[in-house]
Amino acid sequence: SQTIHQWPATLVQPVGSPLSLECTVEGTSNPNLYWYRQAAGRGLQLLFYSVGIGQISSEVPQNLSASRPQDRQFILSSKKLLLSDSGFYLCATGTLGEKLFFGSGTQLSVL
Amino acid sequence: AQSVTQLGSHVSVSEGALVLLRCNYSSSVPPYLFWYVQYPNQGLQLLLKYTSAATLVKGINGFEAEFKKSETSFHLTKPSAHMSDAAEYFCAVSSGGSYIPTFGRGTSLIVHP
Numbered sequence: 001s002q003t004i005h006q007w008p009a010t011l012v013q014p015v016g017s018p019l020s021l022e023c024t025v026e027g028t029s030n031p032n033l034y035w036y037r038q039a040a041g042r043g044l045q046l047l048f049y050s051v052g053i054g055q056i057s058s059e060v061p062q063n064l065s066a067s068r069p070q071d072r073q074f075i076l077s078s079k080k081l082l083l084s085d086s087g088f089y090l091c092a093t094g095t096l097g098e099k100l101f102f103g104s105g106t107q108l109s110v111l
Numbered sequence: 112a113q114s115v116t117q118l119g120s121h122v123s124v125s126e127g128a129l130v131l132l133r134c135n136y137s138s139s140v141p142p143y144l145f146w147y148v149q150y151p152n153q154g155l156q157l158l159l160k161y162t163s164a165a166t167l168v169k170g171i172n173g174f175e176a177e178f179k180k181s182e183t184s185f186h187l188t189k190p191s192a193h194m195s196d197a198a199e200y201f202c203a204v205s206s207g208g209s210y211i212p213t214f215g216r217g218t219s220l221i222v223h224p
Binding site: 041092 | 143215216
C-alpha cells in the first residue's frame with residue numbers, strides 16, 4: 001500500500017526566511033501528488049498538485065512554489081515567508097477519483 | 112465547479128448519543144463523495160467513500176453516510192458516540208474532468224462523558 005513520508009513535523013521560521021518542505025511517496029509509481037494547507041477554521045486549501053515529473057499546477061496564487069524533481073518526490077518552497085504562511089501543511093497522493101493518502105503533516109509557525 | 116458545505120464548525124454530543132455531521136455538496140456531474148477524519152496533529156484518514164454503487168455507505172468505526180441526490184447531501188452518522196470519536200471530520204467532493212477533491216471547512220466533534 002502507499003505510504004507518505006513528510007518532514008519536518010514541526011517548523012518555526014522567522015518572517016522573510018526561506019522554506020523547504022519535502023514529501024516522498026512509497027508503494028506506487030507515477031502518483032498524483034498534492035500539497036494542502038490547513039489553517040484554523042478554514043478547512044483544507046489545495047495549494048498545488050502534480051500529475052507527473054516537472055508538472056505543477058497552482059491553485060492559489062501566493063509566495064509559495066512547488067517542484068517535483070523525481071517521480072515520488074514533491075517539494076514545497078518559499079523564498080521569503082510571510083506571517084500568513086503559518087499553518088498545517090499536508091502532502092497527499094491518490095488516484096483521481098479515489099481516496100487520498102495523507103502524510104502526517106508539518107506544523108509551520110512563522111514568527 | 113464543485114463545492115462542499117459543512118454545517119456547523121463544532122458539534123457537541125454526549126457519549127452514547129447519536130452523531131450527525133452535515134455535508135452538502137454542489138457538482139454539475141455525478142460526484143464521488145468522501146468523509147475523512149483527522150486526529151490532532153495528524154494527517155487525514157478515510158472514513159468512507161460514495162461512488163454510486165449504493166446510497167448508504169458504511170465506513171470504519173461504525174460510521175455511515177447516506178447519499179441523497181435530491182437534497183445534494185451526504186451526512187455522516189453514528190448511532191452511539193464514543194470518546195475516541197472526538198476529532199475533526201472533513202467532507203470532500205470529487206467530480207468533473209480533473210477529479211481533484213475539494214474539501215469542506217471541517218466539523219470538530221466533541222464528545223462529553
